[in-house]
Each structure stands twice: as structure tokens, then as C-alpha cells.
Amino acid sequence: MNTIRRHLRPSPPFDFAKTLDYLGSSAGTVLEVVDDRSYRRAVRLGGKPVLIQLAEGVSRSDSAELLFEVTGEDLQSQDGRRAQEWVRRTFCLDAQVDELAVAGTTDPVFREVLEQCWGLRPVLFPTVFEALAWAIIGQQINVGFAATCKRALADRYGDRLVVAERSYPMFPEPERLAGLSEADLAPLQFSRQKSRYIIGLARSVVEGRLNLEELQQLPAGEAEERLTSLMGVGRWTAEYVVMRGLGWRDTIPAGDGGLRRVIGRHYGLGRNATEPEVRALAERWSGWRGYAALYWWYILQREERKSRPG
DNA sequence: ATCCAGGCTCCTG
């Protein structure tokens, strides 16, 4: 076991504390260890299990600095490079977010959102497969319960990485899930329908019908189309994965229940916004609709955390 | 009990 350390400089504005606060309070964050100043998570990079650790460094002037560590078995410099690229991509460290400010100038409601979210960065899923599985698990059930299901899936079928006498869970590989039957997931409180979708997805990957590497190379619209052709993946799921798994910044899951709720509330509709309404509104965030979605979820989380602590 | 929760598929008219 050895560790490689680096310093990373995110493009400003970057508010690590805010990003961690949101990430750590999100129900779906079950495989990460997050506190108010650091992040830890075990992932496979190039097939090799590693522990990624991030902490805030000394901030010079206005640009924050991140301390980054990767720990694993017999790490070479190329592993360090690979891990660093993974972090830059997963935490969107190179995003030129200041362009987004323009979208707020004509919309007082969204300007308020922008101010509260300034510096908040999206955190992508470690893999597209995990994003897809999480989106399917989360369909039409409350996110707390979805988190329970995800955790159970990882505990039962995922590998673990032990570093410094501490054990970190990893999300199951498609190969592992492809061999399961519906009966295997029933004890984890997956509905039959969801079990079918998840297992079918894993098999698609293993059998090569769904090439996740290739998916990364496609334009957002084509990736969305490709995803929607899978059983169990509708428009919401595809858009969610394009945004949170593939990292496209201009894709918004407009049918999302949470978005419809928070947007309806803030624009004074007295009801949930409809999907077409969200889509129409999102035109004004064009170029950054995915960031807008993130920001709205952040607002929603804060509002609903206040009224329902825990 | 009843309604809801970060939908999807399939079937109508």
C-alpha cells in the first residue's frame, strides 16, 4: 500500500465546504465519507481499487487549493495521474462557472438562487454504471429509501477496500450484478420491476450491448437516446445520467419531481411546475441547465432539511 | 388507511 499526494487548483469560484455540505447531506451519498472539510471514497480506477481523499488546502487569495491523496496497492505514477484526472473530472474542477452568472441577470428569482449557490460544484458519480443504477433505484420512491436500497446493494454485492484498518465499500461491478436473479434482490427490498431493470442493465454492459466507454464519447443527445433504448430507462433517467454520470452541463431532468416542486414554489405557482414548464423556463439557463438543476436541488435540500431535520 | 415519493412501460382512443 502506498499513497500519492498532489495539490489541485480548481477554477474559481470554488466553495469546497458548500460542495461537501450538499454532497454529505444528500441521501444518495452512502459510499462516501464526507465531513465539513474532507471527502473519502473507494473506487476502481483501471480495475485497481484505490482510496481517494480530498481536503481543503491553504487558500491563497481568492482561489482555493485542494489536497488530493490516492492510496492503493503498488501505485505507480500513472495511477497517480489517472486518479488526478478522475478527481478533476468528478469534481468538475475546470468548469468555467462564471459564464453562468450571465443567465441570472434577467431573472430575479434565479439570481437569488445563484447567489446562494455560488461556488457550489457538481460532483459526478464515480462511474456511469453507478449513476444509472442509482437513477433506476431512485425512480418513483422517496430518496431516503432509495439510499437504503443502494447501501444494501453495495454491502451485499460490492467489494471493499481496507486502508489503515478502515474498510471502505465500493459499488458492485456490472459483472457481479449480471449473475443475479430477481430473488437475490428481493431481500434488499428491491421491487421485482427494479430488480429486472438493474440486472438487465448489468447484463447489457457485460454482454457488450451497452458500451459505457463509448457512451462517454457520444454527444449528450445521442447518449440520451442510447440510454433511453434500455428497458427501465425513460427520459428522466437518461437525462439524470447524462448530467450526473456523463457530466454534461447543459442537460436538465425537467420531469424531476424535486425540481418541479421547488421551481413551482419559487415562481409562485402554488403547485408543482409541470415538466414542459420546467423545460421552457430552463431555456434561460441554456448552456448551463445542468448546473441550474443542481442549484435548485441544493435550494430544495436546504428548505426541506429545515422543515424535516435528520 | 391513504397518499405520496427525484418514473417506466404498455395500452388505449
Added chain:
DNA sequence: CAGGAGCATGGA
């Protein structure tokens, strides 16, 4: 092709 029923689960 738009709209709605039916679907599975657990939680409030």
C-alpha cells in the same frame, strides 16, 4: 401521438 392505467415498494 397524447394521455392514463397499472405497476411495486416503503414512509409519513
